[in-house]
Amino acid sequence: MNPLEGRRADLRALLEAETSRLGQAAAHLRWSLARCESLGPGPWPPDLLERLESMASRFARLSDLLTQRVMRLADELELEAPGSLLDRIRRAEKRGWAQSDGQLVRVRELRNLIAHEYEDEDLPALYAEVQRLAPTLLHAVDRALDWARQVN
Numbered sequence: 001m002n003p004l005e006g007r008r009a010d011l012r013a014l015l016e017a018e019t020s021r022l023g024q025a026a027a028h029l030r031w032s033l034a035r036c037e038s039l040g041p042g043p044w045p046p047d048l049l050e051r052l053e054s055m056a057s058r059f060a061r062l063s064d065l066l067t068q069r070v071m072r073l074a075d076e077l078e079l080e081a082p083g084s085l086l087d088r089i090r091r092a093e094k095r096g097w098a099q100s101d102g103q104l105v106r107v108r109e110l111r112n113l114i115a116h117e118y119e120d121e122d123l124p125a126l127y128a129e130v131q132r133l134a135p136t137l138l139h140a141v142d143r144a145l146d147w148a149r150q151v152n
Contacts, residue, residue, distance in 0.1 A: 063111040097143040
């Protein structure tokens with residue numbers, strides 16, 4: 001096997017591992033969403049707050065896996081030049097992973113709010129936004145997983 005074939009084989013193996021992690025993370029988010037579906041507006045007791053925090057954390061983790069790991073691998077496998085996150089999102093939209101209306105940008109912005117806890121004073125709105133954007137993220141993940149199965 002020449003070095004180029006070896007590199008592509010390594011990338012495909014890495015893609016298989018990362019998409020496995022992506023699928024598991026998506027299942028965890030779906031489970032959290034189901035557990036939080038019937039919760040009303042706050043304030044919440046600690047046990048319910050823990051559910052909501054878990055849901056938001058899983059949303060952020062799934063977003064990271066998709067944008068930072070799988071999108072980068074897709075670009076590398078398709079011989080795309082590395083670029084910014086916005087470049088990766090635009091290429092994912094072209095692959096059909098999401099609509100071209102900035103949905104994945106909004107997912108990433110929400111991920112940043114969760115990760116940096118800028119919205120401490122308005123947690124009900126943050127959790128509502130996670131629930132609103134989760135279907136967009138999960139759809140993109142499902143499309144990415146379909147793409148990866150075709151590549152491997």
